Amino acid sequence: MRALHTEKAPAAIGPYSQAVEAAGFLFSAGQIGLIPGTPDFAGDDVESQAVQVFRNLAAILEEAGLGFGDVVKTTVFLANMDEFPLVNAIYEKYFTQPYPARSTVAAAALPKGARVEIDVIARRP
Numbered sequence: 001m002r003a004l005h006t007e008k009a010p011a012a013i014g015p016y017s018q019a020v021e022a023a024g025f026l027f028s029a030g031q032i033g034l035i036p037g038t039p040d041f042a043g044d045d046v047e048s049q050a051v052q053v054f055r056n057l058a059a060i061l062e063e064a065g066l067g068f069g070d071v072v073k074t075t076v077f078l079a080n081m082d083e084f085p086l087v088n089a090i091y092e093k094y095f096t097q098p099y100p101a102r103s104t105v106a107a108a109a110l111p112k113g114a115r116v117e118i119d120v121i122a123r124r125p
Helices: 046-063 081-089
Strands: 002-004 019-022 025-026 069-078 101-106 114-123
Touching: 002 046, 019 069, 019 114, 025 046, 081 101
Parallel strands: 069 101
Antiparallel strands: 002 019, 019 025, 025 114, 069 114
């Protein structure tokens, strides 16, 4: 197992790795819309946060030599399920067919008051 870290994504805010690679798979920690190197969200709205989440995920995938085309599973956590269509419209910009498997979960609360959190599992080709 190998832990991964990049300064191009927010540092972990607890005792966990940004991502771990094991057996040819990369497992990311959940990413929220924090701007790397700051305690600030990219914006208060779910769209701004979702775009930043994907930037953070892209940085982690890139650090591992992977991209969104290598993602096989995602989990999306939403503080408000009514915002699903807004997040889904952004999600569609990052993935093409065949789409990764996905779970979307309504969460009572997310870290630091985030509106969206996403984690991914990617497979090394």
